[in-house]
Amino acid sequence: MEVKDPATALLLQILVGHPMEPAARLKQKLSAALVDKGLGPFDQKTVGFKTFKDYLRSLGDLLVIEEKSGSDILVSLGKTLPTKTDSDPETPPPLRSDVWLAFTNPDPNRVRFYNKSTNKVVHFHTTDQAAASIAEGSDLVAIPAIDGTRQVEWMHEFLAQNFLSEDPLLNKIADAPFSSSVNTAFARALGKYGLAWRKFRASKVFVEATAWVARHEASIDWLRAPPDSPASAGSGHSMSPRLRASKLLESFSDQELIETVIPILAASILVKSRA
Structure with a gap:
C-alpha cells in the first residue's frame, strides 16, 4: 500500500516504538503533529470518513486494530510496510x-x-x-x-x-x-x-x-x-x-x-x- 497523504505518514511515524496506542490519544497526537507542520488539526470527514475509527480501518494491513470493551480501540503498526515507489x-x-x-x-x-x-x-x-x-x-x-x-x-x-x-x-x-x-x-x-x-x-x-x-x-x-x-x-x-x-x-x-x-x-x- 502506497502512502501519499501527510496525515497517514505522520500517523505511522507516531506509532513507531509504541506497541499499542489508544485511538483517542493517537488522534490527539496526530492533530498536534499536523498543527506543528502548519496543516491544521486532523478531521477525518475531510478525507471521506464519518469517524476516526473508520479512517483507521481504511488503512488495512498498515495497522493492527484491537477492539476493547467500551468505545475505544488500541492501534499499533501492522506487518505490511508502506511502499514508496517514487x-x-x-x-x-x-x-x-x-x-x-x-x-x-x-x-x-x-x-x-x-x-x-x-x-x-x-x-x-x-x-x-x-x-x-x-x-x-x-x-x-x-x-x-x-x-x-x-x-x-x-x-x-x-x-x-x-x-x-x-x-x-x-x-x-x-x-x-x-x-x-x-x-x-x-x-x-x-x-x-x-x-x-x-x-x-x-x-x-x-x-x-x-x-x-x-x-x-x-x-x-x-x-x-x-x-x-x-x-x-x-x-x-x-x-x-x-x-x-x-x-x-x-x-x-x-x-x-x-x-x-x-x-x-x-x-x-x-x-x-x-x-
Missing part, C-alpha cells in the same frame, strides 16, 4: 571493495588515491613519508572519503522515509559521530529495515562515486566489481572467511581497532581457552 532507490551495481572503502571509511588518518596507470586504489597513513612525497601531476588522484556528517544525514533521511523518526534508539545512534562501528550498530538496530538501509546507503555512495569519476574523467567501469568477483561491495557472502575478516578489519580506523575490535577478540579467545 523514493525507493534501485540497487546500484556493486562497487569494487577497495573503491567502496576508499569512499565510505572517513578515517582521518588515511589518504587514498586512484592510480591512473594501474587502475588500482592505493592508500597511505597520513604519517607515511610516501604520502607526503606525492607530487601534483603524478598518476595518483586523491579520493576524498565521504564526510561522516554527510553519512549521518543519510541515516536521518532514511529514518524519515521509513517512518522511523520517532524511534529514540535509532535517533541516538544516528546522532553519534559517524564511524564504521556506528554504521554497523545502526544497521543492526534497524532489524527488518537493515537490508533496505544497506541498499539505500549503497545507492548514495554510488552517486557520489560516479560524480567523482566524471570530474576526473576516469572510466566508470573502474568503479564496478566484475560480475564474478567475490569482492562486490556490501555482499561478501562468497568471500573466504579469511578474506571477509581482512576486508572487515580494513574498514575500521586505528582507534576503533584499539578500543573495540582487539579487546573483543582477546576476550573471546580467553573465554574459549577456559572452556
Whole structure:
C-alpha cells in the first residue's frame, strides 16, 4: 500500500516504538503533529470518513486494530510496510571493495588515491613519508572519503522515509559521530529495515562515486566489481572467511581497532581457552 497523504505518514511515524496506542490519544497526537507542520488539526470527514475509527480501518494491513470493551480501540503498526515507489532507490551495481572503502571509511588518518596507470586504489597513513612525497601531476588522484556528517544525514533521511523518526534508539545512534562501528550498530538496530538501509546507503555512495569519476574523467567501469568477483561491495557472502575478516578489519580506523575490535577478540579467545 502506497502512502501519499501527510496525515497517514505522520500517523505511522507516531506509532513507531509504541506497541499499542489508544485511538483517542493517537488522534490527539496526530492533530498536534499536523498543527506543528502548519496543516491544521486532523478531521477525518475531510478525507471521506464519518469517524476516526473508520479512517483507521481504511488503512488495512498498515495497522493492527484491537477492539476493547467500551468505545475505544488500541492501534499499533501492522506487518505490511508502506511502499514508496517514487523514493525507493534501485540497487546500484556493486562497487569494487577497495573503491567502496576508499569512499565510505572517513578515517582521518588515511589518504587514498586512484592510480591512473594501474587502475588500482592505493592508500597511505597520513604519517607515511610516501604520502607526503606525492607530487601534483603524478598518476595518483586523491579520493576524498565521504564526510561522516554527510553519512549521518543519510541515516536521518532514511529514518524519515521509513517512518522511523520517532524511534529514540535509532535517533541516538544516528546522532553519534559517524564511524564504521556506528554504521554497523545502526544497521543492526534497524532489524527488518537493515537490508533496505544497506541498499539505500549503497545507492548514495554510488552517486557520489560516479560524480567523482566524471570530474576526473576516469572510466566508470573502474568503479564496478566484475560480475564474478567475490569482492562486490556490501555482499561478501562468497568471500573466504579469511578474506571477509581482512576486508572487515580494513574498514575500521586505528582507534576503533584499539578500543573495540582487539579487546573483543582477546576476550573471546580467553573465554574459549577456559572452556
